Amino acid sequence: GAVVSQHPSWVICKSGTSVKIECRSLDFQATTMFWYRQFPKQSLMLMATSNEGSKATYEQGVEKDKFLINHASLTLSTLTVTSAHPEDSSFYICSARDWTSGAYEQYFGPGTRLTVT
């Protein structure tokens, strides 16, 4: 149980284009999902908290107009990187919180490797 998937697992795009990454909770409902960014050999940095049916909450320093987050259902959140540039190249990981677990732990997706050329 508690499986989170991400699609695509890797994507290469040209500078100036937009890329959408999907995060799905496969066997539980997730009212809250989180989006992280991880640079090589570094820790995870929280970008935003995505709540179903409401606007995402962005961390300080994260451009909300560049990283669009939509949490359209209890099992799906999307992150769109708009007008991507090479500095946006990174490993993006989502997680979903299973509220029924009692410990509010987060289950992580396998990540999406974005390369902007």
Added chain:
Amino acid sequence: AQSVTQLGSHVSVSEGALVLLRCNYSSSVPPYLFWYVQYPNQGLQLLLKYTSAATLVKGINGFEAEFKKSETSFHLTKPSAHMSDAAEYFCAVSGQGGGNKLTFGTGTQLKVEL
């Protein structure tokens, strides 16, 4: 406010030796504590968690951790390392209760040598 400090960005042990990965936390509220493992180009897998019940927590793959409030520590141990344990390990903290964010440490790369 919460933070996590992982001492030692790289730890190397021999196969069969004790694994000890250190984690100290700071939290203004009673914490939940987690250890995650990450293999290359993959997401994070939960090893174990402390949620204010037993202070000695047992996780998957033979790992365990002990919550020590007086030392604000949550060190991860395994009696005997296997080659398959080689990975990146992250300690994380959140406040108890719903809606709280995870704050991660900088990670410890574990290398297991023959």
